[in-house]
Amino acid sequence: MYGYYQYYDGVRDRRVQSGSTMTTTRTDTEQDVLGAGIQNAAQWGRTRLIYGMDYRREDLGSTLTQTTRRPGSTTVAEPFGNTPDGNYDVFDAFTTLEFRPTDALLLSVGARFENSHLDSGPVARDVIPDAGYDVDDLRVDKSWQSVTWNIGAIYSLNKEWDLVANIGSGFRAPTYSDLLSAGPPVFSSRVASLPSPDLDPEKSISYEVGPRFHSQRTSASLVGYWTQLYDLVATETSGTVVIPGQGTFEAQRKSNNGEGYVAGVEFALTYDLDDNWTLFGNATYTYGEDTNANAPLRFMPPLYGVVGLRYTAPSRRWWVEVVEVLADRLRRHAPTDEQDAGFSTDPAYGSPNSSNNPPLRDDYEIPGWAVTNVRTGFNIWQRDNRSFDVTVDFNNVFDTRYREAYSQQQKVAPGFGVVVGARLTF
DSSP, X not given: OEEEEEEEEEEEEEEEEETTEEEXXXXXXXXXXXXXXXXXXXXXXXXXXXXXXEEEEEEEXXXXXXXXXXXXXXXXXXXXXXXXXXXXXXXXXXXXXXXXXETTEEEEEEEEEEEEEEEEEOOGGGXXXXXXXXXXXXXXXXXXXXXXXXXXXXXXXXXXXXXXXXXXXXXXXXXXXXXXXXXXXXXXXXXXXXXXXXXXXXXXXXXXXXXXXXXXXXXXXXXXXXXXXXXXXXXXXXXXXXXXXXXXXXXXXXXXXXXXXXXXXXXXXXXXXXXXXXXXXXXXXXXXXXXXXXXXOTTOOOSEEEXXXXXXXXXXXXXXXXXXXXXXXXXXXXXXXXXXXXXXXXGGGOSOBTTXXXXXXXXXXXXXXXXXXXXXXXXEEEETTEEEEEEEEEESTTOOOOOOTTOOSOSSOOOSEEEEEEEEEO
C-alpha cells in the first residue's frame, strides 16, 4: 500500500516591449496531487499473479496578472485568456499473470482498466475575446475509459542466451493542458494555443523483440521496438488571434488527425573486468515519423547513451564510478520546431527569427555533446536486513556548456552541481 501528496507552484513571466511601454503578463500555476494505491502478488507453483489498483486526483488552478509600465505610471489588470480552474482524476486497476509452461519458457499476460475524468470551472475572463469560443466551450465534464493489454515471452535458448518478445496496446487520455490551455506557450513567440475541448484519447500498439546474454562476467541485451500511433494529437494553424496586451499570434488548435510511428533500438552491456572493476554502457536510437504530415515527429531525441567504469571496494561497503554521458547532434526536426525557442541562439528571446535571434544552427540542428559525471556511495551502517547508505553525485564535473535537444527554457544545460542522497532500509 502507498500514498503520496505533491504540490507544484510555477510562475512564468512574458514581457512585451513597445517603445517606452513594457507589458509583463504573469501566469501563476498551482497543482495539488493526491494519490494512493495497493498492489499484491500470489504464487501457485509455476504461476504468479500480480494485481492492484491506483487512484490519483489533481486540483489545478491558474491566475493571470498583467502589469503595464509607462513613463510615470504603472497599471495592473487581470487579462483575458486564462486556463480555467478544475480537477483531473484517474482510477486504474491492473493485473499480470506470469507462468512457465516449460522450464525454458516464461509467459506473461497483463490487462489494465483506466478511467480518467476531467471537470473544469471556467469564468468569463478565461475566454480570449473574439477567438471563436465562449465560456460554455471551456465547461468540460468528461470521462474516458480504456482497457489496455500486453503479452510477453522470455525463451531460454541455453544457459547464456534468452530471446525476449512483447506486444502491448497503449492509451493516453487528453490532459488538462491539451483540452483547455490557451495563450502563447513557453517555447514560441509566434503562435498561441486555443482550447480544444473535443479531443479524443490517443492509442498505440507496440512490438518489442531482442536477445539477452548473461554469463558469469557479462550481461548484454539488444532490443528493437516499433510503436504505431493512432488518433495522435496534432496542432493545426487556424488564422490569427489577438491577445490584448500581448500581441497578434498564429492561432493553433489541437485535433486527433495525427498518425505515425516511433521505432528504435536499445543496447546495454555490463562486463566485470575482475571482482572489483566493472565496465558498463548503453545506447538508444529513436526514429519518429508523422505519416499524415510526412514529417518527423516532435521531441524525438538524438542517439544518446552512457559509458562508465565502476570500482567496488573488496569490503562492498563503498563504490565509485565515472560516467560519460554522450549525445549525438539532433539531425531531424519537425517543421513546428522552427518556432521553438529551444532552437534559437538565445531561448530567452523566443522563437528563432532572422532579425535579432537567429536559430542556433542554420539547419536547426542541435550540436552533440559529452558530459562527465562522478558518483560514489557509502554503506554507513548495516545489520541483518537493515542498512543506511549515502550517495554523492558530482554532475558535469568539467562544467561543460551544452544544449540539450528540446530543452525549451534555458540557453545551456546545468553546469557543475552536487547531489547528496541517503537511503534507510529496514
